[in-house]
Amino acid sequence: MDYNSQxxxxxIPEYGRNVQNLITHAKTIEDKAERxxxxxxxxRLMMQMNPQNKNMDDFRERVWNHLYRIADFDLDVDxxxxxxxxxxxxxxxxxxxxxxxxxxxxxHYGHNVQQLIDKALSMEPxxxxxxxxxxxxxxxxxAYRTWNREHFVSDDVIVGDLQALSNGKLTLKENLPIExxxxxxxxxxxxxxxxxxxxxxxxxxxxxxxxxKGGHRSKGGGKRK
Numbered sequence: 001m002d003y004n005s006q007x008x009x010x011x012i013p014e015y016g017r018n019v020q021n022l023i024t025h026a027k028t029i030e031d032k033a034e035r036x037x038x039x040x041x042x043x044r045l046m047m048q049m050n051p052q053n054k055n056m057d058d059f060r061e062r063v064w065n066h067l068y069r070i071a072d073f074d075l076d077v078d079x080x081x082x083x084x085x086x087x088x089x090x091x092x093x094x095x096x097x098x099x100x101x102x103x104x105x106x107x108h109y110g111h112n113v114q115q116l117i118d119k120a121l122s123m124e125p126x127x128x129x130x131x132x133x134x135x136x137x138x139x140x141x142x143a144y145r146t147w148n149r150e151h152f153v154s155d156d157v158i159v160g161d162l163q164a165l166s167n168g169k170l171t172l173k174e175n176l177p178i179e180x181x182x183x184x185x186x187x188x189x190x191x192x193x194x195x196x197x198x199x200x201x202x203x204x205x206x207x208x209x210x211x212x213k214g215g216h217r218s219k220g221g222g223k224r225k
Contacts, residue, residue, distance in 0.1 A: 011070045108147040
């Protein structure tokens with residue numbers, strides 16, 4: 001019995017063993033024109049296996065790169081214009097994004113607050129810096145309330161944290177109140193009155209149009225019982 005563990009290792013398992021066998025067979029075709037047509041059919045098959053990626057801009061290029069990887073770059077065919085079949089280009093690995101290792105004393109504010117404070121420290125002292133510091137304090141108050149909803153946060157706490165994060169170089173001028181960045185409570189509007197109420201108002205302006213309590217008067221002037 002033939003086990004998968006005894007077979008050749010799949011280069012890209014997502015395409016399965018049949019696609020890999022087809023690519024291996026294409027390498028044995030001597031006629032280049034026939035080999036080119038055969039590989040084109042393999043490309044169509046590979047694209048049909050991942051229809052969810054058709055909207056990607058580089059989808060066709062990726063499929064061709066996968067083809068070359070499965071063939072170990074030993075396949076003499078002509079890729080479409082604009083697709084690079086160079087081995088170094090296909091196997092190019094993107095640079096690794098470094099994970100931030102800096103530790104923050106006030107993690108509930110996040111790394112962005114520290115970046116804003118560094119930006120404020122690089123600004124010239126003046127009205128522009130003071131306004132920027134006020135924006136930072138407003139954002140700090142919002143972040144504090146996000147993680148501490150059950151506790152009241154005073155402006156003194158925010159100002160103290162700002163001074164600690166800036167090593168005492170930033171503070172609010174003249175103890176101004178810190179504005180909240182949260183959206184204000186929406187005023188509940190009264191629902192408009194219906195058509196019946198509008199008609200009743202119109203009727204009240206022109207007098208009552210209903211029957212009089214005193215009964216109807218006849219043309220002769222007497223009351224009709």
